[in-house]
Amino acid sequence: MVSMKEMANTLIKRINDLATPIKIMHVCGSHEHTIMEHGIRSLLPEEVEIVAGPGCPVCVVPSREIDECLELIEKGITVTTFGDMLRVPGSNGSLAEAKAEGADVRVVYGIPNAVEIAEKLDNDVVFMSAGFETTAPATASELLNKPPENFSIISCHRLIPPALDFLINSGETSLNALIQPGHVCTILGMEPFEKFSTEYGIPQAVAGFNPLDILMSVYMILRQIENGTPRIDNEYKRAVRAEGNIIAKEMMEEVFHVESREWRGFPKIPNSVLELNDEFASWDAREKYDIEVKEVTEAPKGCICGPILRGMAKPTDCKLFRKACNPMHPIGACMVSKEGTCNIAHRYSR
Template sequence: MKNMSKELLDRINKLATPVKIMHVCGSHEHTIMENGIRSLLPDEVEIVAGPGCPVCVVPSREIDECLELVEKGVTITTFGDMLRVPGSNGSLADAKAEGGDVRIVYGINKAIEIAEKEDNDVVFMAAGFETTAPTTAAEILATPPENFSVLSCHRLIPPAIDFLINSGQTSLNALIQPGHVCTIIGTKPFEYFSTDFGIPQAVAGFNPLDILMSVYMILRQIHNETPKIDNEYARAVREEGNEIATEMIDEVFDVASREWRGFPKIPNSVLEIKDEFAEFNAREKYDIEVKDVKEAPKGCICGPILRGLARPEDCKLFRNECNPLHPIGACMVSKEGTCNIAHRYSRR
């Protein structure tokens, strides 16, 4: 592995040219930081983190929706990382501490088990990108109990990248695409970033060699003036993706437009449960309506960090008031969050 790394770095140095590569995956950021990959690359080759943490991009509004349900006496089930994500006036952890019925589960199937055992209404807060959406779809298609419903917070990666490119804010000119997402949707949804915008891309796996190889593939495309999407993660990703999974997503969800944390409303970027499954859609079932949403805690720069405009070290709260034991912003909450990863691996 050491020899392979050295060979790849030699190739990267030979092709080095000024380029800003954005990735959109918390696992990629973890690999990059844990292994010091940025420090190994030539200065002109920059890798920035985009909106790759599914917990971090859930906006305050959706936390507020859950808090409204807690106030109505509904049992909220969700992943552990979601508990401390800030809403407008508190988090699910705060609601739990005040006696609200908020429970951590490891998947939607466990939430359904709770609903089957209890008379109380149970809502599963379904966060995640295309990777976790098929599981939610499969459980809805299996007709869960009447006292169960889902608050869909699923989001789609390609529309967010499209927004970033067209906003012109990040000046990104290459992309490392997320291996997990591509195992589900394949490489085709990303092709137009190369054909329409001339952006070199590579789908990457999750070990250090995967990242280095994807950087080399991108530099090779730039050198040859052949922008396309290379599939470095061919051992898991196919061009067409997982057709069974995508068919389930299409059967259960409509594509809708909604804001992300740190972003305005992004067109066609979220998954909402179709009308024919409205009985399992918590927004419809409980007629949720939240007002006066506050997006970011004072001093937090999660928005610019999620858009690739800043690094955690640029934030005055980082490692001071904001740390993994006391997270102020969403990017510090999850272990896939850029700030949380930087706190663990970056130099002081």
């Protein structure tokens, strides 16, 4: 039986045989974690570069949406959210700071926990519903089950394909290959990503989350370049089907529509966020509480989270990294979440 080490060595040899100057972008915090924890960049030929893109769902939530939750707190509303979201900076503070000052901010594992709180609490409850296509179906499912009247959400859901389209067409990162996130493709399937190969000639591979998955996806991409056949290969066949999860996609379509909005570190990206359809307006906190927050400056002084999220810079390029900015005292959103590129680099880079 072939060991994992033998398989890795075989893949590394094949990658070296096909090596050509290439910049591969991934958009997944779990992929970056695997790459850094196992030193995968050090195993690859120098000309094969892997950069991290906007793959952390917490990191890309802009300050304005944190400010919306802070406005709800001022109205006396209970705000529920994921633990990673607490310390993400808004324009004037974070949810963690509001909680320390006595605000009713509660950490939950997901929207079902937030609904349970609303059912038991004699107060209005809002769930900050963040995440990519992987968490949106859970939000849709709960809303289809008609949660209590004192419950609503702020939708902070974002879509990966429009962000990649924006990055490719911006020309900022000069990326010429993509490793697609396995969990997103489990929901969406492969069709939304095919245009990057058919229209832009970009080689792609959908990857799982262990080191061999990453190495195999790099090999698949280099093989496409060698053969002159850019396409999207499915390395993660054990979980991803070409059509994705049809039931999840149908629920998302029933509950949400697509709109254009800014991401942290990005200008407004066309058709990149999910908002509730009119029939679910009674659970839309923005409508229910008439929230209106002006757009604000994203980055604290000296923070380069934006360029890092766009694949233009590395954490070590930031003058604050490991000095003023660290996991205990994060200045930028990329250092807050364990899926954030800076947080991962702090833990694993030398």
